[in-house]
Amino acid sequence: xSVPRYWREEVPRYRLLGKVCAGCGxxxxxxxxxxxxxxxxxxxxxxxxxxxxxxTWTVVRNPPPGFEKYKPYVVALIELEDGMRLLSQxxxxxxxxxxxxMRVEAVFRRVKEDxxxxxxxxxxxxxPVVE
Amino acid sequence: xxTARQVGIVGYGAYVPIYRLEASEVNRVWGGDGAPVEEKSxxxxxxxxxxxxxxxxxxxxxxxxIDPSEIGAVYVGTESKPYAVKPSGTIVxxxxxxxxNVSTADIEFACKAGTEAMQNCIGLVGSGMQRYAMxxxxxxxxxxxxxxLEYTAACGGAAFIFADRSAxxxxxxxxxxxxxxxxxDFWRRSKEMYPRHGSRFTGAxxxxxxxxxxxxxxxxxxxxxxxxxxxxxxxxxxxxxxxxVGRGLGFTxxxxxxxxxxxxxxxxxxxxxxxxxxxxxxxxEPGDKIFAVSYGSGxxxxxxxxxxxxxxxxxxxxxxxxxxxxxxxYVDYATYLRFRGQIIQ
Numbered sequence: 001x002s003v004p005r006y007w008r009e010e011v012p013r014y015r016l017l018g019k020v021c022a023g024c025g026x027x028x029x030x031x032x033x034x035x036x037x038x039x040x041x042x043x044x045x046x047x048x049x050x051x052x053x054x055x056t057w058t059v060v061r062n063p064p065p066g067f068e069k070y071k072p073y074v075v076a077l078i079e080l081e082d083g084m085r086l087l088s089q090x091x092x093x094x095x096x097x098x099x100x101x102m103r104v105e106a107v108f109r110r111v112k113e114d115x116x117x118x119x120x121x122x123x124x125x126x127x128p129v130v131e
Numbered sequence: 132x133x134t135a136r137q138v139g140i141v142g143y144g145a146y147v148p149i150y151r152l153e154a155s156e157v158n159r160v161w162g163g164d165g166a167p168v169e170e171k172s173x174x175x176x177x178x179x180x181x182x183x184x185x186x187x188x189x190x191x192x193x194x195x196x197i198d199p200s201e202i203g204a205v206y207v208g209t210e211s212k213p214y215a216v217k218p219s220g221t222i223v224x225x226x227x228x229x230x231x232n233v234s235t236a237d238i239e240f241a242c243k244a245g246t247e248a249m250q251n252c253i254g255l256v257g258s259g260m261q262r263y264a265m266x267x268x269x270x271x272x273x274x275x276x277x278x279x280l281e282y283t284a285a286c287g288g289a290a291f292i293f294a295d296r297s298a299x300x301x302x303x304x305x306x307x308x309x310x311x312x313x314x315x316d317f318w319r320r321s322k323e324m325y326p327r328h329g330s331r332f333t334g335a336x337x338x339x340x341x342x343x344x345x346x347x348x349x350x351x352x353x354x355x356x357x358x359x360x361x362x363x364x365x366x367x368x369x370x371x372x373x374x375x376v377g378r379g380l381g382f383t384x385x386x387x388x389x390x391x392x393x394x395x396x397x398x399x400x401x402x403x404x405x406x407x408x409x410x411x412x413x414x415x416e417p418g419d420k421i422f423a424v425s426y427g428s429g430x431x432x433x434x435x436x437x438x439x440x441x442x443x444x445x446x447x448x449x450x451x452x453x454x455x456x457x458x459x460x461y462v463d464y465a466t467y468l469r470f471r472g473q474i475i476q
Contacts, residue, residue: 010225011225014225014226015226015228068476069176069469069475069476070176070177091175091177092149092175092460094460107182107186108182108185108186108189108226109175109177109178109182110176110177110178110179110182111177120179120181120213120214122181122182122222122226125177130450130454130455130458131450131454
């Protein structure tokens with residue numbers, strides 16, 4: 001990812017900040033320029049819930065470049081408490097421990113590094129809820 | 132030292148990564164028989180000082196109940212910045228929503244950097260320059276394979292948000308003290324991967340001299356005696372040193388035990404005393420007095436006296452530090468090296 005793109009997407013990725021359509025109330029994460037429900041281009045910030053549950057998941061054993069050191073890792077479809085769904089890595093867990101309905105919470109982690117000398121890209125991942 | 136306006140802690144948080152390396156695993160590989168701690172925390176491949184800081188900072192913000200955009204300072208005390216040049220504090224401040232009206236910097240003073248960040252924030256709030264100031268001590272410490280430090284060099288961090296003393300603060304500062312000399316007991320030169328240390332030189336003229344200097348200075352300045360405190364926290368490079376220095380000063384094991392986390396997580400460097408203080412706040416009751424002294428090589432100590440307030444009972448919700456200490460997955464030595472990036476594909 002280029003430095004300008006990383007910088008543009010920092011706040012949504014760091015804080016799980018989406019958008020809610022001012023016209024019809026549809027919620028988006030990540031943000032879209034036009035509402036797919038009503039065509040409005042007016043949006044407000046919408047902070048996503050940070051707790052949710054695993055809907056389904058897969059285990060990545062042949063990762064794309066930049067993710068080799070994390071393999072095998074879990075990528076899950078997560079439904080948040082506010083009804084929003086997103087895809088995320090699930091960490092602090094062995095792949096065989098993941099279950100449908102597992103309660104997970106957002107954490108701030110390294111996602112990718114641009115080699116040894118480039119920027120470190122941070123963002124959200126999820127882990128089993130710590131009580 | 133006392134502030135012009137009374138300062139307190141309005142929110143705090145502490146975090147330790149999930150992975151652990153047992154001392155016996157280091158002994159298995161290197162043929163040693165030491166165990167300065169039972170086990171130490173190990174950073175996951177996607178964690179570093181910034182992510183640990185954010186975790187602790189988010190807890191502190193949540194417990195404080197304040198709007199993070201009102202935090203006017205975020206200082207990260209660490210000796211393991213992910214970038215050689217680019218402040219960790221900017222990333223932490225952005226992640227918690229404190230930007231852009233905020234002062235940030237990374238503070239370096241070996242294991243004392245976290246409490247040095249606290250002194251800075253106390254000064255900012257105590258002078259009235261900032262309403263809220265956040266101090267973080269966090270590290271992912273490195274020890275050369277087979278070195279004595281490999282048993283203990285660990286990772287973790289804690290964050291404290293300082294504010295004017297009020298009914299909202301969970302503890303207020305009575306006084307603090309700093310004691311510093313030029314003592315070359317431990318160092319890492321630029322671009323070197325691992326620190327060097329002066330072996331036994333790290334004891335009497337370094338750790339013990341500076342903690343005793345700061346502790347005695349603060350006790351003398353305030354007129355308190357060790358028995359006036361409910362709890363005491365000392366920097367924890369291993370299990371033995373904080374016990375020896377604490378008892379030598381006249382504190383008891385009952386006072387030291389709640390904040391003594393090194394046996395289970397190792398030496399979290401700049402996170403060590405802040406984590407010990409957070410562990411103590413997790414169990415303290417209103418009215419309790421806490422005595423805390425850090426130590427950083429180079430060398431120096433910061434000493435603090437906090438009095439716990441009523442708000443502590445309702446403002447320490449969510450997982451406590453012990454939840455993170457007890458939540459653990461053991462790794463073997465090879466996995467530990469892989470996680471630390473010491474063996475690569």
